[in-house]
Amino acid sequence: MSTPSSVDRAFETALYADTDATLDTGASLLAADPSADAELILRGEDFIAAAWRRGWQPADVVRIVRRELDETHVRLVSGLILGGEARRKQTRGRRWAAQLDELDPAPVRTDRFSHATAVLELYRLLLRLPPLEPLDEPLDHPHHHRLHGTAEDRRPESRMLTRIRALLAKAEATGFPEEAEALTGKAQELMARHSIDEALLAARASAGDAPGACRIGVDPPYEAAKATLLDAVATANRCRAVWNEPLGFSTVVGFEPDLEAVELLHTSLLVQATAAMTKAEAAARAAGRRRTKTFRQSFLAAYAQRIGTRLASATETQVTDDLLPVLATREVAVTARTDRMFPETTTTRLRGVNDAAGWNQGAEAADRAQVEPRQRLP
Incomplete structure (x- = not known):
């Protein structure tokens, strides 16, 4: 049986509870393990991909992050969106591309613990995004x-x-x-x-x-x-x-x-x-x-x-x-x-x-x- 990664342990501790204590514990696990950084980014891109499947678009995600959190989290989610789009190389139309052009992924310099805390706060929000009405008709719809x-x-x-x-x-x-x-x-x-x-x-x-x-x-x-x-x-x-x-x-x-x-x-x-x-x-x-x-x-x-x-x-x-x-x-x-x-x-x-x-x-x-x-x- 494999040992859970630092990301798995941090997620289990912090993502599914809303207390500051669990958030601090999860952030400490991530801050102490620089080797977990790449996996943390990939997991975030997976959360973004899940938001697309639930009907969200880039501007929608940025809007809700700015509404619920702050500009540090907006920069983080912008980087995840652009990284995921570059990795998947999908063409989604001019309106989607225009939303991507509006993103500013410039990182905010901070210590590892503060960064990990912001990432977990962002992922908590992404995890709880409700389904939206899709703006495109489903594939099996006659239109x-x-x-x-x-x-x-x-x-x-x-x-x-x-x-x-x-x-x-x-x-x-x-x-x-x-x-x-x-x-x-x-x-x-x-x-x-x-x-x-x-x-x-x-x-x-x-x-x-x-x-x-x-x-x-x-x-x-x-x-x-x-x-x-x-x-x-x-x-x-x-x-x-x-x-x-x-x-x-x-x-x-x-x-x-x-x-x-x-x-x-x-x-x-x-x-x-x-x-x-x-x-x-x-x-x-x-x-x-x-x-x-x-x-x-x-x-x-x-x-x-x-x-x-x-x-x-x-x-x-x-x-x-x-x-x-x-x-x-x-x-x-x-x-x-x-x-x-x-x-x-x-x-x-x-x-x-x-x-x-x-x-x-x-x-x-x-x-x-x-x-x-x-x-x-x-």
Whole structure:
């Protein structure tokens, strides 16, 4: 009978109990045995591979580690993810590759005991990750052959998206509301054109295109209001969003051009909303009025509601009668995919939205960021 390795003994002692005493004992075992380092890394990569099998993606894992632990653990898990991906050499698509590009695996210098403690804390978390809804259809699902190798996997980012990113970056940077409105409006116009062109191209080619899905982080504070904003942007772009409050993200289901639009526009509007809220609070303090958490919650809730109304109106102006059958077919596909992923959902009410000044100023900020109706696309 073989003798258990230091890693096995440390895991048996520390991974399946939550006390500091067992964690210290396990870390001491690992710190005292430098020969265990390579095995410890390989075991960590196995935990990461298990997370992939349970539906997690790199950004999801990093998000939950940052939420539950600290930046040292984020660096550790980033190194494990990149090491495992390099070892397995699997191609998983452009969105997955973009998540890998965001990782920073630079190690944090510390003593062996502190390092071992951080590793065990990380592995405890990885071990307890719950299953998530897979973003790809299962291999035996009748829609899988249409999802596998989708346009998201095949093509580089278009010039149109590069232009949209540049417009939104300018909208976020300007201090003039009218300029931000114009830039955001132009970006939404390009998004609508890009989405409709892709839908028509797929329909004319009889392509077996199908909806995909992505996860977008919804970070504290004011998560409910931020999730509401994301839902409004998703709905306006013919997507569906489902918020997972405990794990801090929403899953957005839709066709790839629309998912790209949601990611870009939501990020930009959140930046614009935060800047507008900060400016409103500064003005209130200068006038001698005290602003509270309720003010900020009400501000963001009003912003989300008004933006949803404005975006929905803008979307309608882009749709001519000849497009309705194509878009209706895609809407049915998005709904069906969402229902398969989330057969049971509940609605959430926003609480703490009772500051009239916050609500009014949030609505006014949304009006400044709103997309004006434009001429229909040719």
